[in-house]
Amino acid sequence: MAGKFRVALSGDFKKADGSPVFPDFDIEPLRKAPGVEMAYLDSRNPLQAAQLDDFDALILLAHRFAPESVPKSGRLAVVARFGVGYDTVDVPACTAAGIALAITPDGVRRPVAVSILTFILALTGKLMAKDRLARLGPPGFAARGEHMGVGLVGRTLGSVGVGNIGAEMFRLARPFDMKFIAHDPYADAKTAAELGIELVGLDDVFASADIVTINCPLSDATRHLVNARRLGLMKKTAYLINTARGPIVDQKALTEVLRERRIAGAGLDVFEVEPTDPNDPLLKLDNVIVAPHALCWTDQCFAGNGAADVKAVLDIQHGRVPRGVVNREVLDSPRFKARLEDYRSRFGA
Numbered sequence: 047m048a049g050k051f052r053v054a055l056s057g058d059f060k061k062a063d064g065s066p067v068f069p070d071f072d073i074e075p076l077r078k079a080p081g082v083e084m085a086y087l088d089s090r091n092p093l094q095a096a097q098l099d100d101f102d103a104l105i106l107l108a109h110r111f112a113p114e115s116v117p118k119s120g121r122l123a124v125v126a127r128f129g130v131g132y133d134t135v136d137v138p139a140c141t142a143a144g145i146a147l148a149i150t151p152d153g154v155r156r157p158v159a160v161s162i163l164t165f166i167l168a169l170t171g172k173l174m175a176k177d178r179l180a181r182l183g184p185p186g187f188a189a190r191g192e193h194m195g196v197g198l199v200g201r202t203l204g205s206v207g208v209g210n211i212g213a214e215m216f217r218l219a220r221p222f223d224m225k226f227i228a229h230d231p232y233a234d235a236k237t238a239a240e241l242g243i244e245l246v247g248l249d250d251v252f253a254s255a256d257i258v259t260i261n262c263p264l265s266d267a268t269r270h271l272v273n274a275r276r277l278g279l280m281k282k283t284a285y286l287i288n289t290a291r292g293p294i295v296d297q298k299a300l301t302e303v304l305r306e307r308r309i310a311g312a313g314l315d316v317f318e319v320e321p322t323d324p325n326d327p328l329l330k331l332d333n334v335i336v337a338p339h340a341l342c343w344t345d346q347c348f349a350g351n352g353a354a355d356v357k358a359v360l361d362i363q364h365g366r367v368p369r370g371v372v373n374r375e376v377l378d379s380p381r382f383k384a385r386l387e388d389y390r391s392r393f394g395a
């Protein structure tokens with residue numbers, strides 16, 4: 047296939063007025079890359095096969111890539127998701143069509159780990175309560191002694207999952223002089239040892255940690271992993287933080303333990319149903335801090351996701367395997383290998 051390496055960006059990268067949704071996503075390196083031509087797709091959700099017939103690569107924001115999105119031309123070689131979640135992408139359909147699905151772990155690692163630290167510091171420092179007190183004036187100042195914070199030295203930071211984000215959270219938390227414990231059935235023992243993390247049983251994380259953080263993917267095995275029983279194992283003084291995926295936590299059970307003050311509090315960036323229902327009783331509680339699945343949204347997060355996607359796409363253009371490929375089996379398929387070879391011969395390694 048001669049001609050340009052054509053890159054599509056899903057239509058939801060642009061607002062209705064044509065301006066970019068994420069101005070920090072720098073697409074200049076793509077525009078300027080020799081041999082590359084790029085275009086925004088019309089906003090169709092899910093994407094339709096015919097929209098993608100003439101493209102080699104797709105950078106995908108939130109639109110769904112479903113079986114009906116797979117172009118018949120066989121030209122599309124990579125779907126580069128803007129972020130690390132890929133529940134909007136039909137992975138088997140990609141694999142069957144010889145399309146690599148790449149995600150951007152390098153873009154979200156630091157921003158999400160910082161979000162977790164933000165929740166830890168806000169919860170243990172009683173930031174929200176003290177903000178309210180200061181606004182009350184004299185009565186607020188008079189009541190400040192009733193809202194003592196919790197120091198972190200020697201306390202136990204626990205995690206369910208020590209992957210990309212979980213490990214970074216521990217890395218960032220090092221100067222706080224806490225004890226680190228985690229459960230991860232597939233943990234890299236070397237990374238855990240380097241970070242000073244003691245690997246323990248799942249229930250031990252809940253029973254022993256002063257702060258339990260959730261850093262595993264959502265799967266059949268982890269759906270409602272944080273249930274009434276495990277919440278019941280937690281210390282009365284402990285906090286739960288979930289920035290991973292809402293359905294990992296049984297939200298009704300969490301609401302109950304928070305209401306009954308059987309744990310000290312929670313920080314939630316994700317929910318079982320998003321967007322949240324403003325009438326959800328969870329949102330009426332004063333011992334929970336919430337964010338709209340966006341605590342990690344910073345200029346640097348979007349710049350990082352964009353840079354990672356641009357790099358993945360340019361890697362494919364030059365016949366290289368990008369980082370963050372989810373469906374790794376595609377890399378061994380003769381069809382995909384032949385396509386990489388073709389790109390390499392046309393655009394140089």
Ligand SMILES: NC(=O)c1ccc[n+]([C@@H]2O[C@H](COP(=O)([O-])OP(=O)(O)OC[C@H]3O[C@@H](n4cnc5c(N)ncnc54)[C@H](O)[C@@H]3O)[C@@H](O)[C@H]2O)c1
Pocket residue numbers: 130131151154158206207208209210211212229230231232233260261262263264267268289290291315316339340341342
């Ligand atoms: N809030 C946000 O905006 C946001 C942004 C990015 C990622 N996330 C979420 O953060 C979570 C972690 O992402 P990541 O990039 O670190 O993923 P990752 O795949 O690098 O790490 C996940 C870790 O969880 C472990 N794991 C798998 N099953 C487990 C189980 N049953 N019990 C314990 N551990 C288990 C894996 O072995 C792996 O080490 C994911 O749920 C992801 O969707 C949220």
